[in-house]
Amino acid sequence: MDFELKPLNLSGAASEKCDAIVLLVSDTFKPGKDALSSLAAHAVKEKHLETKAGKLLQAYRSSGIAATRVVLAGAGDGSGKKVHQAVVAAIASLRTSKARRLMICLPADAGDDAVRAAVAATAEASYVYVMTKSKPEGRELQMVTIAVADPKLHQDAFEAAKGAANGIEFAREVANLPPNIATPTRLGQEAKGLAKAYGFQCEVMGPKEIAKIGMGSFLSVAKGSEEPARFIVMQYQGAAASEAPLVLVGKGITFDSGGISIKPSADMDEMKFDMGGAASVLGAFRAIGEIQPALNIVGLIPTCENMPDGRAVKPGDIVTSLSGQTIEILNTDAEGRLILCDALTYAERFKPSAVIDIATLTGACVVALGGVRSGLFATDDKLAQGLQAAGETALDPCWRMPLDEEYGDALKSNFADMGNVGGRAGGAITAAKFLQRYATKFPWAHLDIAGTAWKSGAAKGSTGRPVGLLVQYILDLAAAAPVAPAGAVKKAAKKAAKKAATKAKAR
Template identity: 45%
Template sequence: MEFNVKHGAAETIKTGCLVVSINEARTLTGTAAHLDGICGGQISAAVKRGDITGKPGQTLMLFALPGISAERVLLIGSGKKPALGDRDYRKLLQKTVATLKDGGATDAVLTFSELSVQGRDLYARTRLAVETIRENLYQFDQFKSKKADKPRLKKCALWSADKADAAALKQAIAHGQAISDGTDLTRDLGNLPGNVCTPTYLAKEAKALAKQFKGTEVEVLEEKDMKALGMGSLLSVSAGSAEPAKLIRLSYQGTDASAQPHVLVGKGITFDTGGISLKPGSGMDEMKYDMCGAATVLGVFKAVVSLQLPINLTILVASAENMPSGTATKPGDIVTSMSGQTIEILNTDAEGRLVLCDALTYAERFKPASVVDIATLTGACIVALGSHTTGVLGNDDVLVDQLLNAGKQADDRGWQLPLFDEYQEQLDSPFADIANIGGPKAGTITAACFLSRFTKAYPWAHLDIAGTAWISGGKDKGATGRPVPLLTQYLLNQVQG
């Protein structure tokens, strides 16, 4: 989708479709009122007839209105509220896309700059519009013999009467497009089947990104390299699989080399059977999404590097396949992590923390300004927060607050869970330094407690995206691309101060 900016009198804009919002008031306002005067009252007449009342999402397409250059005018209801919430605004945009994408127009001009959205300036609501439109045009059909029809809508212009708005609109489009490109990459990787998207495939994707963008560097550690580093915890997860594990590093230098990098660590379990602690068969196909943390950090990397942000960024992908076999790790086995801490593996299905802990220890060598790990880690997070909100925990209140605020800004929200010392006792083991599970209570918190034992050298936060990374079941099943917007916003804020 191509986005651009339009200015000038709305009636003079030549486009396949001019999109105008109307509210539920009986009197037209803004652009709708202006156009109504130009076309001899045809819009107000439609309202008077009851063809459209302005209820949220209600639409009416008008053709060849006199005095108006647009071939079509799409009226869409914005409801009664003087200022829309993010959810209402997104629904308005979703209905707009649904109406236009398979219609007759190949281009459209949106006049939504005049809408008021709670807590959002012109830049913020324009960027949210770009991201929402892109999100609703996403298609994944590469394994279908019959491909989905391509949307007829190819171009979308964002209109403002005031030319002084041009800079904010253009920046919002640039940021929104970059974030959407990263989100699409994350969704594509997440939606790939496990027989395609292996640790080796993720390594190839990382190399392709490094080749695409200047100022980047890639390194892939093989199992022999990890063994030399003492990563017994990570390697215990891949022990039962024919697919070799990979630890992938991508680095981008966007500012002075002396500046500490921000590090993102992604869980990349490309398929999770649970290992010897085998999962139930129902819904196991969705365990291809257990690498969405890895997909997320690759998507964020693409967004940041395409924008050439003046920041140093390193991503680490800890990738393995968790399978049962004669060589697989067993419940009760004890392994030694890179940090030297020993781990009693009570449940092989709690494998994400086992790959992450070695990657988090490895992150120390980069002397990071911050480290954030992203993982589809616990079903308990879905029980606690559902599928709308990402769980956030960490050892640094400033970092946690920055992530929570970035989530609000990006409409990709997180919620903080506690990380009190009392929970650490649930991980006590009679045979090793730490057990890899803490029992049935507070599973998301005890998982983060486990990770916290490997993150004492730097500010750290953990994002549990088990509920937000993908939509389960039904025709809408698929990766969401979250939390690419949250993390990209967090990094934008580091640059903007």
Template identity: 50%
Template sequence: MDFSIKTFDAKNGAAQLKTGCIAVAVFENKKLSASAQQLDGKGAITAALKSGDISGKPGTTLLLRNLDGVAAERVLLVGLGKEAPVGEKDFLSAIQAMVRTLGTVGSADAVLALPFDEVKERELAWALRSTVLAVRENLYRSDSLKSNKEAPSNGAKKLAFAVNAADSNAAKTVVAQAEALANGMELTKNLGNLPANVCTPTYLADTAKRLAKEFKLDVEVLDRKQLQALKMGSFLSVTNGSEEPPKFIVLKHLGGKSKDAPIVLVGKGITFDSGGISIKPGAAMDEMKYDMCGAASVLGTFRAIAEMKLKLNVIGVIPACENMPSGRATKPGDIVTSMSGQTIEVLNTDAEGRLVLCDALTYTERFKPAAVVDVATLTGACITALGHHNSGLFTRHDAEHDALAEELLAAGKETNDTAWRMPISDAYQEQLKSNFADIANIGGPPAGSITAACFLERFTRKYPWAHLDIAGTAWRSGAAKGATGRPVPLLTTFLINRAQAASGK
């Protein structure tokens, strides 16, 4: 899809735009947007509203052809609900309906002349980005391994956003960033949707190398012997039962000043989680190929910020392996020693994500980071608590970490990739006590997502840290099964905002 910006005369410019299709807004009270009024010289749009051919409700559309005095071949009326300012939910419903219709019209190009700057409590940038992402989501297909692939859409291949001349330059920047974000999300979805016999730890490492080559990033991949030398006993304990070799991926985007401390993103990369000896039930176990969506989201975020040439130092750390049962597998009751020196009693081998992450979090100390955000499909308990709408956000409760939490929450709200902050305190640490080691890897059923975060917190006390539990948001089950690309929008926007703050903008 090719996106561009088009400016036009605010008085009657919409009628003069030559294009295969122009999309304009109408409202439930039978009123027309400014652009729609410019196309209604002969009253055809007003007549369509009065006749009930389109109600103006959010998500309704009507395609008209060959209107007198209109240069465009087609006019697509898009219902936006109540009159501007338009509600956010109504706008998103309208955009999704418009995108579906544009995917079926017999036109190679279209101009979107909607009131993008009239969404309630949202800026122009939000509306443009949301539209780009909706278009790309509609185009996305997960049929790369099918022998009979879906036929490509015959709809519009070029979309132009009609904006005021004063907003043109800013809109171009926003649309370019939105395309980069969509590319990052697509990579994340592709990786998540691949089966575990394709997307192995080695495959993730090779993906990181391809990104590094394409965008001139720094990359390093550590193998088992190097991990043993680093004394990553906790991470390696998870790999014991698998034939697939573990990979520890370090990716660097050094777009900021050399002296600036980096932001570090740590992504859980369990390419398949059987549960190990504490094996999971068979039902829906196929979805455990998604247990590497933390790693996939870090790679997708790097894809996005590298394309943007973001002026910020960002490091990605991805511990990648399988969790499988075998005669060599770690057993419940085994005690392992982490890279930090803390010993861990493994009471349940299905709580493996924290075992790989804790060594990765210790490893990040060497970068002297400005902040660390780990991303993981960590607990089913987070789904129980928050469902599939919000990712769980955990940080320590002090001024520094409250500020970090607010940055992440704001980035989520800005992109509709929302998170909800959960508590974390020493009271919950009591559940992780062990009679035989420094810490147990589970704290029992109560507050399972919180005790998992408390476990990770013990390995992060040398830098500002936040944890995102994306178990409920990284993929969908059921008929719409597939990776969502979250939380790439949240992470990317968080980094963009950091870069802007660093530059003084």
């Protein structure tokens, strides 16, 4: 799907040839003398349309309007959040219309937040998974025009929104793949594909290299699977080499049976989504490749399956992590922290400015926060505040949780430096306390996305969260970072990425 930002008032929009127009009608809507304005004003006056966000009214082949269909959508106060609700509802109403060209007319006083929301909501609501279907149907929308008064005012926000939307879609597509396709090997291939397309570095290590490094905790999880583990290292350089990088670490359990502590069979198919953290790092790097922020960013993805066979790690086993700390395995279904802890220790070699790990880590976080906000744990207030602010801007919110020292007492072990679980009480917090022991040499944040990475039921599928949050945080960091002399580093990076993308497209 392609997006364009176009300077159009409602009079101009009425004459544009397209399959459908979505006209957002806010509380402060002031109609003109054009056909679109008249249609909306009459609908509001006759109380056929409310301006409450998400309320809709459809019209077909209206007089004076070139578009076949018009969807009048209430947009409340016109804020990003309300625009997002309105566009999602409008796109859903057009699902069966086979519309290919769509125009979205934003309120006259729309800000950057509304532009970002319109792009994000359109991409979100029009996404359809087709990869493994014999008759791939449903992806009709091809071109979306966002109509605003002055595109120059919103161009930066628009370009960033497109990059983020593509990153979110990439994450959704990878996470939605079945586990017999989205193996650790496949994730490594996806990372290499991104590196080739956008001109950054990528290394994919196998079991021998991982063992040589000393990642005993990580490899203990992979022992029970026929699929070989992979450790993916991606490096994007958008600033001077001397600048400390931001490191993103994504949990990549491509299928989680629970191991010897096997899960109940109900809904076990959804454990293919246990690599949501890895998918979000890949999605963030897709967006980074397009946006080219003036930062250095590293992506680390430890990825394997958690399966029960004769070689699998057992409750009572003790493993040694890359840091040298020993861990008593009390529950093999608490495996995500076992692969992440070694990746966090590995991150030290990059001397990072900060490290953020992203993981579908605990059911306890779902109990605490449901599917609305991701859980946020952090050892640095500035980092936490930045992530919270980015989440609000991107409409991909998180909520900070505590890290009091007392919670760590639950991890005590009689036989090792720590156990890998701390009981049911405060499960999301004790999991974070486990990871904190491996994140003492840099500012660190942990996003528990167990409740937000996917949906169940009729809407089953990956959400692509928290790619939006991560991309916005990166954009905020880049905006605050000192610019390289004459923008040389960023300019060179953009040129390289454009060249690589052109070559990839040609193939």
